[in-house]
Structure formats: structure tokens, C-alpha cells
Amino acid sequence: MGIDFMEPSAVTSLVEHLAVIVFAITGALVASRKQMDIFGFVLLGTATGVGGGTVRDVLLGHLPLVWVQDPSYLVVCIVATSITFFTAHLVRSRYRALLWFDALGLSLFCVLGTEHALNIGAHPIVAILMGMITATFGGIIRDVLGGEVSLLLKREIYVTAALTGAVVFVGLEMVNQGRAVNLAVGFLCCFVVRGFALYFGWSVPAYKARPGRDIY
Amino acid sequence: MGIDFMEPSAVTSLVEHLAVIVFAITGALVASRKQMDIFGFVLLGTATGVGGGTVRDVLLGHLPLVWVQDPSYLVVCIVATSITFFTAHLVRSRYRALLWFDALGLSLFCVLGTEHALNIGAHPIVAILMGMITATFGGIIRDVLGGEVSLLLKREIYVTAALTGAVVFVGLEMVNQGRAVNLAVGFLCCFVVRGFALYFGWSVPAYKARPGRDIY
Amino acid sequence: MGIDFMEPSAVTSLVEHLAVIVFAITGALVASRKQMDIFGFVLLGTATGVGGGTVRDVLLGHLPLVWVQDPSYLVVCIVATSITFFTAHLVRSRYRALLWFDALGLSLFCVLGTEHALNIGAHPIVAILMGMITATFGGIIRDVLGGEVSLLLKREIYVTAALTGAVVFVGLEMVNQGRAVNLAVGFLCCFVVRGFALYFGWSVPAYKARPGRDIY
Numbered sequence: 001m002g003i004d005f006m007e008p009s010a011v012t013s014l015v016e017h018l019a020v021i022v023f024a025i026t027g028a029l030v031a032s033r034k035q036m037d038i039f040g041f042v043l044l045g046t047a048t049g050v051g052g053g054t055v056r057d058v059l060l061g062h063l064p065l066v067w068v069q070d071p072s073y074l075v076v077c078i079v080a081t082s083i084t085f086f087t088a089h090l091v092r093s094r095y096r097a098l099l100w101f102d103a104l105g106l107s108l109f110c111v112l113g114t115e116h117a118l119n120i121g122a123h124p125i126v127a128i129l130m131g132m133i134t135a136t137f138g139g140i141i142r143d144v145l146g147g148e149v150s151l152l153l154k155r156e157i158y159v160t161a162a163l164t165g166a167v168v169f170v171g172l173e174m175v176n177q178g179r180a181v182n183l184a185v186g187f188l189c190c191f192v193v194r195g196f197a198l199y200f201g202w203s204v205p206a207y208k209a210r211p212g213r214d215i216y
Numbered sequence: 217m218g219i220d221f222m223e224p225s226a227v228t229s230l231v232e233h234l235a236v237i238v239f240a241i242t243g244a245l246v247a248s249r250k251q252m253d254i255f256g257f258v259l260l261g262t263a264t265g266v267g268g269g270t271v272r273d274v275l276l277g278h279l280p281l282v283w284v285q286d287p288s289y290l291v292v293c294i295v296a297t298s299i300t301f302f303t304a305h306l307v308r309s310r311y312r313a314l315l316w317f318d319a320l321g322l323s324l325f326c327v328l329g330t331e332h333a334l335n336i337g338a339h340p341i342v343a344i345l346m347g348m349i350t351a352t353f354g355g356i357i358r359d360v361l362g363g364e365v366s367l368l369l370k371r372e373i374y375v376t377a378a379l380t381g382a383v384v385f386v387g388l389e390m391v392n393q394g395r396a397v398n399l400a401v402g403f404l405c406c407f408v409v410r411g412f413a414l415y416f417g418w419s420v421p422a423y424k425a426r427p428g429r430d431i432y
Numbered sequence: 433m434g435i436d437f438m439e440p441s442a443v444t445s446l447v448e449h450l451a452v453i454v455f456a457i458t459g460a461l462v463a464s465r466k467q468m469d470i471f472g473f474v475l476l477g478t479a480t481g482v483g484g485g486t487v488r489d490v491l492l493g494h495l496p497l498v499w500v501q502d503p504s505y506l507v508v509c510i511v512a513t514s515i516t517f518f519t520a521h522l523v524r525s526r527y528r529a530l531l532w533f534d535a536l537g538l539s540l541f542c543v544l545g546t547e548h549a550l551n552i553g554a555h556p557i558v559a560i561l562m563g564m565i566t567a568t569f570g571g572i573i574r575d576v577l578g579g580e581v582s583l584l585l586k587r588e589i590y591v592t593a594a595l596t597g598a599v600v601f602v603g604l605e606m607v608n609q610g611r612a613v614n615l616a617v618g619f620l621c622c623f624v625v626r627g628f629a630l631y632f633g634w635s636v637p638a639y640k641a642r643p644g645r646d647i648y
Contacts, residue, residue, distance in 0.1 A: 068275065
């Protein structure tokens, strides 16, 4: 017995749905930029929402996928993207909204994806990579299918933010067992790094070709 | 005993091969538009032919893939695309041919993919999505690899047609058990919708940005 | 006992790591052409290095992936791409370097991928296709993520070289059992074909539209 009306796995599932919804909305906002129809909104949004976790689970061999067994993930994507179709025009600056929703999804998924891989017994290095994949592949799929410039090609602090959150979370996991606190701190680190980058237009030092070489 | 010289699974397998061939030809026709060599025809055609079913089965965790266990799917792709390499110039209007072959493959795969997912025990919503994925991902892979504008970005009734066919088929499955009739009706619904869209240049209402917002 | 300080599987693992490193460097060189930051180098290089084998193993249902169980593949990618980030400017003609590293990786992976599929019990036709996929998909992923023109669209002898190596290796396997020699000969055939194509600018006969058709 007890008053476990909110057991840990239920909280995780809730946060996961939240992250899926947030990314689905970013997909729908790209669909609005491309003036797609409502099915384009739903499809691009759903692919963005569940894409990162799907790539992670296929790579880990963790099949069948969670959204195949539990259609609630698809239902929230369909509902969220449909609502976006009818309300997106109310938002004054949709591109800024897209960037901040994306930052939120990135931060949620980088710790959730890393935790998921650790739970399955993956090596910490693999778990960190899985966190980065979960966080970034939804957006990569969205940009490829939506014909946007891939975020990998923009010189912004994006992947780096996901890396930061995943590394902080794994590091904290190695020294203590307070899973919820570790997740929260990892999430905050990623969101702060990405948020500062968005707000101040930060970028990491890019590769610069030095002079004295052949033109290629 | 009996006169089961054509049992149901044999018919399904035959229709599946037909759908694979039809999509393989669309891949080969894109290869001809890009003036690829014969290996480009075979590779792009094969990826288009088996791509949709491959994505579906990986997502469903239905591994190993059917074409890994039964190379006949690859053989028909190789043969069909090679024939296309030597005969494509005989077709006066290859782009129209591509569109109509594509519509045929779309309609076949949307019901076959949905049925496949239902057989495995997927939820109807998941099954409908799997039908749409089977029907559209061969073409998406073809367009990405072939450098064409993704069909998701064109404002045509395409995904909508696959959705129609899959929904009609699932709806009929819920009320009766005549699998063959249900498949045929679902196929026809998709083909008619897509065919009318092609013939009359129909499109669904696109998202239109309303005035009074910031430029983004 | 004996002096098996170098058993066959250890050699295979060593050669596999070498192929992964070589492809990871090509990814890093594309990252340098796009002036990415160090994380872009690592991510694009790692995706290129393990991408081909990943696609193959997902299609074969050979999960979990080898690099998920053995992080050493990721570690060599991270190290090799980081070194490339700090040294790429020392190479006078990086584009030529990229092409030759790519040819080396292509030749290694086309025989290793084919052998891997044969070991699992795949049909020879499937095994040849798997060798081609292992050899080419790392580069395809690199070009899509890095925004380069896909190698499938260039009219060079590339896929053809991988096909040659895979077919020669499978043919030799059918007549004798000297695995190491067969691998070496298959590797050399692929490398010579690709090398000659690079050196002399060879290409296979492309599809040419004949006159007398509608413009499409």
C-alpha cells in the first residue's frame, strides 16, 4: 500500500509525453513555415516527436518500440499538431517559439535518453551518445523532411548543449543515486547552455582553414 | 487435398511482389531523370521498392526482414530496374508514367502495410500509421537519395490518399471478416483519391499565414 | 595451447576498427570543409564511421549493435576525428585525401560487410547487397548530414567498385575456403577499380535520353 499515486515510472512517462509533445509542436511549426496541409502538420510533427527515441531504441535493439505498444504517444502528437494547425497564426513570432520549444525538448530528451540507455545497461559512453541521439535526431529528421538547413550545419551551440546535459547527468549518477535530482540538474545544464546560446547568439570555436594551403 | 493451388498467403505474396516492382520502377524512372548508370537504376529502384516495408518492419521489430530471408524481392527489383534502364526511352512521357506507377504502389502498400501491422497485433491507430509509412517511405527514400523535392513538401493529396485507404480498410476490418474485399476496397479508395488528385490537380487546404504577425 | 597471440577474430576486429577510423576521418574532412566546430567533427565522423555497419546490422536484425556492446568503436572515432580537427590544416589537398581515405574504407567495408552477412547465414545475393550497403551508407549518411551532393548522384564508379569487390569475394568463397586470401583479393579488386576511376576519372556508361520524346 502507501500513497504511491504517482510512482516514479508514471512521472517518467508523463515527462516523456511532455517532451514528445514539445518536439511535435516544433515539427508542426516547421510545417507552418512550409505552408503544409493539416496532414503534413501531423506527419512532420509526429516524426519529430517520436523520431529521436525511435532511432535510439532501434540502435539499442530495444524493440518493439514504445509507441508501437502504447499508441498514447501517437495520440498526443496528433492532438498537439492539430491544435497547432489551427492556432499557429495567433503566435506573433513563430520562429522564436520554435527555437524555445526545441530547446525545451532538447533538454528533456538528452537526460531521458541517457537514463533510458543506462537502465538497459549500456556503457556510460554509449549512454551519453544515446542521450545526444534522442535529443537531436527528432530535429534532424524534421529538418531533412521539412527541407530546412540541418541544425548540424549551423554553427550554434546545440549538440554541445545536449552533450553537456548528458555528461552532467552521467557524472552525477556515478557519485550518487538521487535519480530525480540528477535528471533535473542534467536537464537544467542543457537548457541553460542552449538558452544562453539562443539569447546571446553564442557559438563554439569553428574550424578555421589556415592560409598556405591549396584551394580545394 | 482440395484445389488450393492458390492459397491466400500466395496471393498476398504475389501482390506484395507486384507493389515492390511498381515502386522499383518509379525509383528507376527517377534514376533516368538524373541520368544515372545501370547500377544507380538498380540501387535507387531497389531502395524505393523495399524501403517502405523495411522501415515498417524495423519499427515493428519484425526482424529479420522478409527480403533478407527471401531474396526473390531483390531479384524482381534487379530485373525490373534493369529492364527499365533499357526501355525507359521508349516511353513518351516518363514523368506521367512515374506518377501513375507511384499511385499504384501507394495504394497497394497502404492496405498491405496496414494489414501486416494488424496481423502482428498492432493497435488500429498504429496499424494505420504503419500503412502510411509503408506506402510513403519508399518514395521519401527515393526523393532524398535521388535529390528530388520531397513529396512531403509538395502540396498534393498524397499522404492523405494513403491515410484514406488505411482508414477505410481498418474500418471495414472492424465490421466484417472478408479480408480480400476489405483490402480491395481500401486499395480502390486510395487509388481513386490519388488518381483524382493527379488528374484534376487537387490539393487539400494548406496552412495560410494570416496577416498581422511579425515577419519570421 | 599454442601461439595464437593473433587469432582470426582479433585480426578481423583490428581491420574493422581500421575501416571505421578511415571513414570517420572522411566525415571529419567533410566537417572541415563545412567549417564545423569540434563536436561537429566528432558527430559527423562517428556517424560516417559506424553508419554503414549500423544500417547493415539493423536490416539483418543483428541487434544490439556491436558498437553498443563494445564502446571501443566509438572511442577510436572520437580520437581520430579530434586529431583530424587539430591537424587537417596541415594537409595540402584535403579533398584528394578525403577521396583516397574514402576509397580505402569502401574497399575494406565491402568485403567485411559481405563476410559478416555470409557468417550470419544470408543468401549470397543478400550478402552482396549487405556488403554494398556497409561500404556505401557511411558515405551516404555523411553526405546527407553534411549537405554535400550525394555520391549516388555523381556519375563516378563508386557503388560499382563495391559491387565488384563483394561479387569477387562471394565467388571465391564458393570455390575455396581460404577466407583471408578471398578477403584480400576482394578488397584489392574494389580498391583497384575505385582507384583507377579516381586516377583516370573513369565512369560507367550513363543513361542517355534518346531524342524523339516529350520534354518532361
